[in-house]
Amino acid sequence: MNFDFYGIIILCIVGIYFILPAYLSNAGGLLFGGGTPVDFGYKTKNGNDLIGKGCTWRGLIAGTLIGGIIGLIQGIITPSIVQYFGGALPLINYGGAINGLFIGLLLGLGALIGDAAGSFIKRRMNIKQGKPAPILDQLDFIIGALVLVSIMVKLDLNMIIAILIISLILHLSTNIIAYLIGIKDVWY
Numbered sequence: 001m002n003f004d005f006y007g008i009i010i011l012c013i014v015g016i017y018f019i020l021p022a023y024l025s026n027a028g029g030l031l032f033g034g035g036t037p038v039d040f041g042y043k044t045k046n047g048n049d050l051i052g053k054g055c056t057w058r059g060l061i062a063g064t065l066i067g068g069i070i071g072l073i074q075g076i077i078t079p080s081i082v083q084y085f086g087g088a089l090p091l092i093n094y095g096g097a098i099n100g101l102f103i104g105l106l107l108g109l110g111a112l113i114g115d116a117a118g119s120f121i122k123r124r125m126n127i128k129q130g131k132p133a134p135i136l137d138q139l140d141f142i143i144g145a146l147v148l149v150s151i152m153v154k155l156d157l158n159m160i161i162a163i164l165i166i167s168l169i170l171h172l173s174t175n176i177i178a179y180l181i182g183i184k185d186v187w188y
Helices: 005-032 057-084 097-124 136-149 157-180
Strands: none
Touching: 005 057, 005 097, 005 136, 005 157, 057 097, 097 136, 136 157
16 A cells, blocks of 8 residues: 555545444443443452453443444445445455454454453553553553454554554544543543
């Protein structure tokens, strides 16, 4: 891919489009979460949460399903988008609705597992729930999503880097908006 201005813009658009199920899954886990924590409230010997009450089974299931639904939609509409742009928009070949569903489920589940892994790491570092861990807070869910989806999709390094950079920017921006409208208690 060319790395002129046009090439970078296309890379960013394709990256956002591809990772969208992970973004919406992560947001869905927050919106529809609550209830029983994934770690069932288990505490370590020193009294810290294993993961914390922010990662719940309801959020995990709802977020994963949201990722699957978005992936299904992408699997259906991607061929039409590619055809409309005459191949100028090199989107991932979803291979139809069923593959799109599985890609979305993997991205969604991976995002939520990555978020839980980030919480686990924060608890081991004695960082309490809701307290910041720069970079980890912004990328844990994306790394989880990319690792899990690699079962089905091979992304090139440029796409991975673009997704990581875009995610840092978008994650901070959306968290600030969520804080301003009262969905989150902290801006980060």
